Amino acid sequence: MSFTPNLIRQYMAPNSDASSAGGPGGHSGHSLDFTIPKDNLYAFGKLWFSFDDKPCIAAFHGLNFGMVGDQRLKPLFGYTGFGMFQSKLLDNGNVRIRGKEVGYFNDPITGDILETWDNPYTGETVEVFNFLNDAIRGELTPEMPKFQFGDADDAPTLMNEGTIKTREDGSAPFILPWERYGDNVMLAWDYTHRYKNPVTKDKWPKAHTGTYINPSEHFTFQTNYDRLADRSIPSADFACGFSRMSPWWPWMKMGGSGVEGMIFGRMNSHKSNQGLTDVPPKVLAYTEKHHPEYLEAPDDWDDGFPKGTWESYAEHVPPEV
Numbered sequence: 001m002s003f004t005p006n007l008i009r010q011y012m013a014p015n016s017d018a019s020s021a022g023g024p025g026g027h028s029g030h031s032l033d034f035t036i037p038k039d040n041l042y043a044f045g046k047l048w049f050s051f052d053d054k055p056c057i058a059a060f061h062g063l064n065f066g067m068v069g070d071q072r073l074k075p076l077f078g079y080t081g082f083g084m085f086q087s088k089l090l091d092n093g094n095v096r097i098r099g100k101e102v103g104y105f106n107d108p109i110t111g112d113i114l115e116t117w118d119n120p121y122t123g124e125t126v127e128v129f130n131f132l133n134d135a136i137r138g139e140l141t142p143e144m145p146k147f148q149f150g151d152a153d154d155a156p157t158l159m160n161e162g163t164i165k166t167r168e169d170g171s172a173p174f175i176l177p178w179e180r181y182g183d184n185v186m187l188a189w190d191y192t193h194r195y196k197n198p199v200t201k202d203k204w205p206k207a208h209t210g211t212y213i214n215p216s217e218h219f220t221f222q223t224n225y226d227r228l229a230d231r232s233i234p235s236a237d238f239a240c241g242f243s244r245m246s247p248w249w250p251w252m253k254m255g256g257s258g259v260e261g262m263i264f265g266r267m268n269s270h271k272s273n274q275g276l277t278d279v280p281p282k283v284l285a286y287t288e289k290h291h292p293e294y295l296e297a298p299d300d301w302d303d304g305f306p307k308g309t310w311e312s313y314a315e316h317v318p319p320e321v
Helices: 004-011 037-047 225-229 281-290 309-316
Strands: 058-068 076-087 094-104 117-118 125-127 132-138 180-183 186-194 215-226 238-246 262-273
Touching: 004 132, 037 076, 037 094, 037 132, 037 225, 076 132, 076 262, 076 281, 094 281, 132 309, 186 225, 215 225
Parallel strands: none
Antiparallel strands: 058 076, 058 262, 076 094, 094 132, 117 125, 180 186, 186 215, 215 238, 238 262
8 A cells, every 4th residue: 555654654753863862852853753652742732832932823713513313414603713822841741731712603604703693493592602711721741631521420531532542550641643644744633521511401491401511522633744843943833624513502592492403513723823813804803802811822831721611601601590
């Protein structure tokens, strides 16, 4: 098969000096060994985030569709926004991360950010709840991260569980499914949550869609190998496909509607280290007017935890009853 050498190369250092000392991350030359967690941490921190002294900007934009039974998927609204991300390589090889992000629902034709939306399933005009998250903080270690959402008895989510080799004790090394084809490197990143819905039926009967929620997100990055491996460059550009599946967004007020279904989203995402120039103009203008603090870089490396849409909704939207 013609691509066999590339498949082999994704699990091997491209040259023999990959484990030699020197330079950030303990290497000299422009090489990465994707079989060891240390190089995976470095590459991931450089791709999604940036080791520069200022954060990178990654923008996204696409469509959300409604999935009901065996009906044809219905395009409902756009989903767009951007994140501001930064990383720091620690002496022990761990990577400290910080960031903030905004996610807006918009008109896919005009690009205008929605304040209200006419729900075609219920005939009701509902108030849109856009998503803000300034709590992206943490430290990546040689172990694949797990995120604990919901109650203590909810099972934590292991990142990329479909492509990792777990040890007998259930732990997993931070080894990612990089694939190299010529000058390009591709990376998939998945998470699939399931936990108790914080938007409870007793307080939000119309926003509540079930005792449990199971949102998942799936990323497919593409970047240049030489730029990723060159340790004199603090950040690597990427183009990324991004898909998402979840129950109905709580602000759609689908609880009690009798319409059983879910949301499927597909987006493009990109990071070019050109600052805010890649953010869609209407997204930037809306943020400048309504949420200017999300245009300011994070100023701490504290511990934190990403906040989900349902948690944010339950925190900021008064109960219906």
